[in-house]
Amino acid sequence: MQEFGDFANIDIDKLLKTADNQFARVEELQKTMADLVGRAEDEDGLVSAGFTAAGLTELELHPKAMRLSSGELSEKIKQVVRAASDDLQRQINSAMNDVFGEEDNPMRFVDDPDAALEQVRSAEAAYNRTFEDVMGELDRIRRRLDL
Incomplete structure (x- = not known):
């Protein structure tokens, strides 16, 4: 009878416990x-934002922000929203590192698609x-059974 190689030595209980x-x-x-919310505020405290997986969920404008030109206010809002999104991304990466560890964190491929492609090729x-x-093994079995 032929051996099953390393498969014969698999501890199924350990495998199932690890999977669970x-x-x-x-x-x-x-x-x-x-529950994660990325938050940011401009340096003057005129604009603050909250960003979740659903997108922009909070945007607060201090009354003094209305004194800015529409272009200046628009730029502040875009910068704060971008910073809140970046903060959320940092929190997500941290949470995923806690679960998967730094080496196995799938988010590491977001910034390095070449590494992802290398893993796919491997x-x-x-x-x-x-x-x-x-x-090859199936072919040997077929020959031995004369099929």
Whole structure:
């Protein structure tokens, strides 16, 4: 009888427990992400904003902001909204690092698409090797059974 290689030594209980733990951590991450709010305020305190996964959820203008020209106010609003969005992104990255760890955090590929592409190529190469091994084994079985 042929051995199953490393598959014969898999601890199924440990595998299932690890998967359950990972699912619980991802569920906790989802709850955490729902509560995250990126916040920012301009240096003069005239414009403040809150940004969530749903987009801009808070925008407060101090009455003194109305003294600015429409162009100046528009620029302040855009800068504050961008800063609030960046703050939310930092919080998301931090939360995901807590769950996945820095090396396995999928968000690291947002700023480095070449690294993501390299991982895809590596996975493709591993898949191709495995596929060739399985097909070779199936061919040997077919020959042995004279099919």
